[in-house]
Structures are given as C-alpha cells and as structure tokens.
Amino acid sequence: MQLKYTGKTKDVYALEDGNYLLKFKDDVTGVDGVFDPGANTVGLTMEGAGQAGLRLTKYFFEILKEKGIPTHYIDANIEEATMTVKPAEMFGKGLEVICRYRAVGSFLRRYGLYAQEGQHLDAFVEVTLKDDGRQDPPISEDALDMLGILSKDEYKVLKALTQQIGNVVKEELGKKAIELYDIKFEFGRVGKDKQIVLIDEISGGNMRAYKDGEYIEPLELEKALLQF
Structure with a gap:
C-alpha cells in the first residue's frame, strides 16, 4: 500500500490492484471541541468514531447498491476501520454537496435575514468548494460550468443523486423516529465513461440528525441506527 493522501477524518492508500483503501480515523470536524x-x-x-463511521457507511452503501444507486464502494473491514473503493476522479480540487431539510448551521448563518431556525427546506441542494483557506465557499451551477469544474449536464446528475441519496438516508433515520436536518456528500467520476458516483462516506460525522428536538451526536446516532 502507498499512502496517497492524509485527510482530516481518513487517510487514502493506493492498492496494487488499482483500487484504493480508506482508513477511517477517530477525528471529527468541528470548532473549539464542538x-x-x-x-x-x-x-x-472521539474514540471509536472511525469504526462507527465506517459501520454506518457500509450499511448505507450496501442499501444504495441494492437500489442500483452508483457509488465507489467495494467492501469494508470494520475491525481495521478500512474501506476498499474504486478509484474516482474529483471535480476540480473537490466539492462538497449538502442536502438540507431544515434551516440550521451555515445555511441559517447566511440566510438568517429570511430563514427561521429549523424552518423546513425541500431537500435544498448546495454545492461548496473544498477550499479551507476560503472557508469552503458556496458555488452556483453557472460558476461551476464557467470555471470548468462541472458541466451543466453533470450538475443535473449531481443534484438528482444528492436528493435521491439524501432521501434514502432520511427514510432510514425516520424508521427510528430520527429526523435528518442536513447531510454532506462527495461525488466523483469513475471509469472510462466518467460516471458520476457517490464517494467518501455516509456517517454521523457528515450529518445533523435530531430526535424529539434533541441533537444526536455522531456516535450515538450510529448506535441508535445499528443498535451496537
């Protein structure tokens, strides 16, 4: 294995067969310990966050596979906190795609003049650039196309997949009386035909979920869903 990239919450290794191995860490994103x-x-x-995140990621990726929704997932080893995936090409230097069902977080900070906290949103899709130095700025469909990051046709696919996958996750959480407020995804192009697929992970660290109006921490969310 060859280390290709050290990320905030996982490391990426190249395998001899051309696939990649993701090693999940116990680090989660936040500010000042929150x-x-x-x-x-x-x-x-958070001790155990890596394994818990992978356990939930495997759970959701296998549901998506059953539904015929394209991802880069091949298999996972929970004990070692690793996931084997197909190689995927990023859009530019990376995009994050958020699907929002409630007005919270950065959405509320930006649009608080018009939005009420917790206001219902209709699977609102927001794309941001992965750019730490510029605080991950939001970017529009037109700008993505003009800057050569993503064509307008690709954007339509990206948006449709985001809402489709977001609704799958929302439905699964709903079975446990848990409400999904928002979720963050990453996508990439795979194979010769450059198919747009879901990459990275689907874990408690990538979403905000609430039960009876109370926020659920990532580890607790994973325990509640998978009952481990």
Whole structure:
C-alpha cells in the first residue's frame, strides 16, 4: 500500500490492484471541541468514531447498491476501520454537496435575514468548494460550468443523486423516529465513461440528525441506527 493522501477524518492508500483503501480515523470536524459536520477543521477526537463511521457507511452503501444507486464502494473491514473503493476522479480540487431539510448551521448563518431556525427546506441542494483557506465557499451551477469544474449536464446528475441519496438516508433515520436536518456528500467520476458516483462516506460525522428536538451526536446516532 502507498499512502496517497492524509485527510482530516481518513487517510487514502493506493492498492496494487488499482483500487484504493480508506482508513477511517477517530477525528471529527468541528470548532473549539464542538462537532460541526460543515466545519473545515478537526475539532475533536472521539474514540471509536472511525469504526462507527465506517459501520454506518457500509450499511448505507450496501442499501444504495441494492437500489442500483452508483457509488465507489467495494467492501469494508470494520475491525481495521478500512474501506476498499474504486478509484474516482474529483471535480476540480473537490466539492462538497449538502442536502438540507431544515434551516440550521451555515445555511441559517447566511440566510438568517429570511430563514427561521429549523424552518423546513425541500431537500435544498448546495454545492461548496473544498477550499479551507476560503472557508469552503458556496458555488452556483453557472460558476461551476464557467470555471470548468462541472458541466451543466453533470450538475443535473449531481443534484438528482444528492436528493435521491439524501432521501434514502432520511427514510432510514425516520424508521427510528430520527429526523435528518442536513447531510454532506462527495461525488466523483469513475471509469472510462466518467460516471458520476457517490464517494467518501455516509456517517454521523457528515450529518445533523435530531430526535424529539434533541441533537444526536455522531456516535450515538450510529448506535441508535445499528443498535451496537
């Protein structure tokens, strides 16, 4: 294995067969010791977060596979906190795509003049650039196209996949009487035909979820869903 990239919450290794291995860490994003899925810094370390995040990621990726929704997932080893994935090409230097069902977090900070806290949103899709130095700025469909990051046709696919996958996660949480407020995804192009697929992870560290109006921490969310 060859280390290709050291990330905030996982490391990426190249395998001899051309696939990649993701090693999940116990670090989660946040600010001043408080978890925030939208933050671009590591805020705290939570013991067991890596394995728990992978366990939930495997759970959701396998549901998506059953539904025929494309991802880069091949398999996972929970004990070692690793996931084997297909190689994927990023959009530019990386995009994050958020699907929002409630007005919280950065959405509320930006649009608080018009939005009420906790206001219902209709699977609102927001794309931001992965750019720590510029605080991950939001970017529009037109700008993505003009800057050569993502064509307008690709944007339509990206948006549709985001809402489709977001609704799958929302439905699964709903079975446990848990409400999804927002979730962050990453996508990439895979194979010769450059198919747009979900990459990275689907874990408690990438979403905000509430039960009876109370926020659920990532580890607690994973325990509640998978009952481990």
